[in-house]
Amino acid sequence: MNNAFRTVSLLVLLCGLAACEAVPAYQRGDLARTEMAFDPDPLESRLNQHIYFSKEASTGGNGVAAGGCGCN
Amino acid sequence: MHSKTLLALTSSALALPGVIATSSAKADTPPAESVLSYRASSYKEDDLDASLLLAGSAERYDIKIHQLRYAAPVGDKYSFSLDSSYESMSGASPWYTVESVNGDAKVAMSGATIYEKRRDITAAGRRYFDNGNLGISLTISDENDYRSNSLAIDGSVTLANNSTTIIGGASYSDDELSPTDALLFNRIPSATKANSSAFVSVTQILNQFSIIQSGISTARASGFLSDPYKLVDRRPEERNQFTWTTSWRRYFRPQTSALHANYRYYDDDFGVSSHTLDLSLHKTFKRTITVVPSLRYYQQDAASFFTPASDFLQATDFNSADFRLSSYGALSAGLKLNARVGKYTFVLSGERYRADASLGGAGESSPGLINFTRLSAGIDFTF
Numbered sequence: 452m453n454n455a456f457r458t459v460s461l462l463v464l465l466c467g468l469a470a471c472e473a474v475p476a477y478q479r480g481d482l483a484r485t486e487m488a489f490d491p492d493p494l495e496s497r498l499n500q501h502i503y504f505s506k507e508a509s510t511g512g513n514g515v516a517a518g519g520c521g522c523n
Numbered sequence: 524m525h526s527k528t529l530l531a532l533t534s535s536a537l538a539l540p541g542v543i544a545t546s547s548a549k550a551d552t553p554p555a556e557s558v559l560s561y562r563a564s565s566y567k568e569d570d571l572d573a574s575l576l577l578a579g580s581a582e583r584y585d586i587k588i589h590q591l592r593y594a595a596p597v598g599d600k601y602s603f604s605l606d607s608s609y610e611s612m613s614g615a616s617p618w619y620t621v622e623s624v625n626g627d628a629k630v631a632m633s634g635a636t637i638y639e640k641r642r643d644i645t646a647a648g649r650r651y652f653d654n655g656n657l658g659i660s661l662t663i664s665d666e667n668d669y670r671s672n673s674l675a676i677d678g679s680v681t682l683a684n685n686s687t688t689i690i691g692g693a694s695y696s697d698d699e700l701s702p703t704d705a706l707l708f709n710r711i712p713s714a715t716k717a718n719s720s721a722f723v724s725v726t727q728i729l730n731q732f733s734i735i736q737s738g739i740s741t742a743r744a745s746g747f748l749s750d751p752y753k754l755v756d757r758r759p760e761e762r763n764q765f766t767w768t769t770s771w772r773r774y775f776r777p778q779t780s781a782l783h784a785n786y787r788y789y790d791d792d793f794g795v796s797s798h799t800l801d802l803s804l805h806k807t808f809k810r811t812i813t814v815v816p817s818l819r820y821y822q823q824d825a826a827s828f829f830t831p832a833s834d835f836l837q838a839t840d841f842n843s844a845d846f847r848l849s850s851y852g853a854l855s856a857g858l859k860l861n862a863r864v865g866k867y868t869f870v871l872s873g874e875r876y877r878a879d880a881s882l883g884g885a886g887e888s889s890p891g892l893i894n895f896t897r898l899s900a901g902i903d904f905t906f
Contacts, residue, residue, distance in 0.1 A: 498588060511720065519696050
């Protein structure tokens with residue numbers, strides 16, 4: 452495991468939190484748009500994750516893992 | 524604005540960290556509308572270059588995929604979703620790799636075209652609370668030579684600052700392999716493996732137009748992790764994986780566009796580490812048409828036991844010539860079009876993926892890398 456990357460990930464996370472500003476609810480309309488969602492198209496992202504899982508050595512990082520398959 | 528659209532937008536806003544309706548004090552609610560979605564996709568790998576083919580068919584996988592999804596609120600505290608897919612696959616895959624007399628590696632493909640089908644179904648439920656939610660899902664994936672049952676739970680909590688959400692989850696899958704023609708090709712007749720994973724992430728509103736999510740996950744696979752369809756392939760029986768993922772969204776109001784940026788770092792004790800970066804721009808025209816160009820970059824190091832040519836002498840404890848464990852990089856470009864007409868959204872999308880050994884990280888590369896094209900068409904019905 453690469454401990455340096457773990458440290459960097461935590462530092463970036465803390466810097467990100469420190470950089471935020473309070474946004475009142477009435478100013479959150481743009482954040483609530485469909486195209487701003489982390490996963491705006493669940494079917495397409497599910498298919499893409501399945502393809503990359505089948506054809507690349509890396510997996511994970513998309514929330515809870517889906518089940519395995521004979522493709523990998 | 525139609526009342527249902529207003530309801531959907533309000534629901535999305537309520538789902539954001541810290542958006543609390545003053546009257547009910549309910550921060551997290553189910554989706555306001557039900558959605559029924561269908562996608563038909565074609566995944567086609569390019570034929571293996573004739574100069575790299577030692578034996579067998581150069582024609583690689585061609586897969587047709589059908590996906591169906593139904594997601595709906597159940598009362599004001601629950602939601603339910605059902606995802607199902609059906610794949611039919613034909614084509615050949617790399618069987619073994621040898622080094623030719625001039626030092627170049629060549630690939631022997633499986634002689635006969637493989638025909639395979641896979642079905643999977645996921646049922647998921649979620650309970651919503653004042654400041655978070657809790658979900659559970661069950662997945663079954665079934666092929667004639669592979670079956671996987673998995674269970675996952677996840678939940679989120681919005682902190683008192685109303686701008687931060689902590690998300691966490693865990694999963695477990697129990698898989699059984701029963702390779703075809705095991706006696707004929709001296710393959711293992713049956714085997715099992717298990718996968719467990721856990722993740723935690725933080726979602727943070729940065730300002731009026733941007734939001735970020737960052738998290739880490741670990742996963743552990745154990746059991747028979749080798750590929751039974753390779754002539755020679757022997758991998759460790761345990762694999763521990765780590766990822767760090769960060770996603771950023773930024774809305775540009777004058778351009779009516781949302782920029783998506785995602786990065787993932789991955790490493791495991793097979794010796795593989797990788798970087799994945801993808802960018803997409805969601806540009807909306809007249810509130811009904813969205814065009815999404817996207818780019819993805821991927822780079823991985825080779826596994827420590829990867830060998831460009833199959834190790835027929837089994838000189839080492841572990842060895843594999845699987846191109847997926849080699850050093851390579853890949854670039855892909857995609858384009859997607861969404862058109863909303865009343866309660867219907869029509870979707871067209873495509874992606875072209877090219878793998879290249881020269882873009883790879885540390886370690887040796889494989890002659891069996893793939894290029895593929897994916898095309899999808901579908902429809903979402905909201906009601």
